[in-house]
Amino acid sequence: MASAACKPEQARVPPAVPLPTPPLTKFKVGLCQLAVTADKERNIAHARKAIEEAAQKGAQLVLLPEIWNGPYSNSSFPVFAEDIDAGGELSPSTAMLSEVSRRLKITIVGGSISERSGDHLYNTCCVFNTEGKLIAKHRKIHLFDIDIPGKITFQESKTLTPGETPTIVDTEVGRVGIGICYDMRFQELAMLYAARASLSSLRGAHLLCYPGAFNMTTGPLHWELLQRSRATDNQLYVATCSPARDAEAGYVAWGHSTLVGPFGEVLATTEHEEAIIISEIDYSLVEMRRTYLPLQKQRRGDLYQLVDVQRLNSQ
Numbered sequence: 001m002a003s004a005a006c007k008p009e010q011a012r013v014p015p016a017v018p019l020p021t022p023p024l025t026k027f028k029v030g031l032c033q034l035a036v037t038a039d040k041e042r043n044i045a046h047a048r049k050a051i052e053e054a055a056q057k058g059a060q061l062v063l064l065p066e067i068w069n070g071p072y073s074n075s076s077f078p079v080f081a082e083d084i085d086a087g088g089e090l091s092p093s094t095a096m097l098s099e100v101s102r103r104l105k106i107t108i109v110g111g112s113i114s115e116r117s118g119d120h121l122y123n124t125c126c127v128f129n130t131e132g133k134l135i136a137k138h139r140k141i142h143l144f145d146i147d148i149p150g151k152i153t154f155q156e157s158k159t160l161t162p163g164e165t166p167t168i169v170d171t172e173v174g175r176v177g178i179g180i181c182y183d184m185r186f187q188e189l190a191m192l193y194a195a196r197a198s199l200s201s202l203r204g205a206h207l208l209c210y211p212g213a214f215n216m217t218t219g220p221l222h223w224e225l226l227q228r229s230r231a232t233d234n235q236l237y238v239a240t241c242s243p244a245r246d247a248e249a250g251y252v253a254w255g256h257s258t259l260v261g262p263f264g265e266v267l268a269t270t271e272h273e274e275a276i277i278i279s280e281i282d283y284s285l286v287e288m289r290r291t292y293l294p295l296q297k298q299r300r301g302d303l304y305q306l307v308d309v310q311r312l313n314s315q
């Protein structure tokens with residue numbers, strides 16, 4: 001009797017919804033500073049090998065460089081561009097990232113590749129979770145248009161269209177804000193990503209990832225300075241990943257992929273050759289820095305406000 005009465009009752013119980021797995025608070029990150037050639041297939045195979053090596057060394061988050069599947073140039077962007085997820089099917093470069101993230105159960109912030117969408121080209125970073133799912137696509141918001149006479153002239157806007165959306169993404173390794181290279185120069189974007197962190201440790205990004213390729217003019221002066229500034233101002237981790245330097249290339253990258261901690265300290269870095277950097281991120285240090293130096297509480301919101309942060313905070 002008892003079991004007969006029990007059965008219809010049990011049948012009404014809805015299937016258990018698995019609780020979301022809390023993000024890791026301490027993990028290893030791998031920054032793959034890759035040599036990039038004009039052979040896309042080789043670049044994809046090479047990136048796969050580097051990701052595998054980083055994962056084998058314990059990385060649970062792997063970051064790749066800006067434009068890693070072909071040369072960084074306005075003439076190459078259209079040639080190497082991929083329609084990333086047309087009709088639900090991933091393109092060659094992103095299918096590799098999906099396969100490897102699923103197989104190795106790691107999160108990948110996939111640097112950037114040039115993306116074709118309709119008549120437009122974008123400089124786009126794809127993020128994959130540990131199941132190989134494409135969970136975010138950041139299109140570079142601030143295009144690199146620069147003219148320093150006698151030093152460097154580059155106009156990304158000749159071929160690329162700027163993205164229109166800041167990208168903050170929840171991953172198995174926490175909430176991550178994404179920017180691409182020149183995006184790092186704009187503090188407001190980083191501040192927006194860090195917003196709300198003071199209200200709860202579950203809100204706001206604790207890590208910003210910037211695939212980037214600074215050059216021989218701005219790299220020596222600004223690359224590390226900007227990363228340390230973004231980290232210090234917002235009291236969070238900043239990870240960057242550059243292509244390795246090719247002195248013969250049309251655009252010569254500075255290299256020096258780096259991880260900076262929430263006190264503005266350089267935790268790991270490298271020179272300009274190919275390298276895989278493995279370093280540790282510990283989000284408890286973000287909380288510690290914010291407790292010791294409570295900038296978020298001391299900010300005079302009554303005198304100045306970043307409008308978008310204000311909007312986010314009131315949601």
Ligand SMILES: O=C(O)CCC(=O)C(=O)O
Pocket residue numbers: 066143144180181182183185212213214215218219222
């Ligand atoms: O900001 C810089 O100096 C370099 C930026 C850059 O190379 C890029 O956005 O691709």
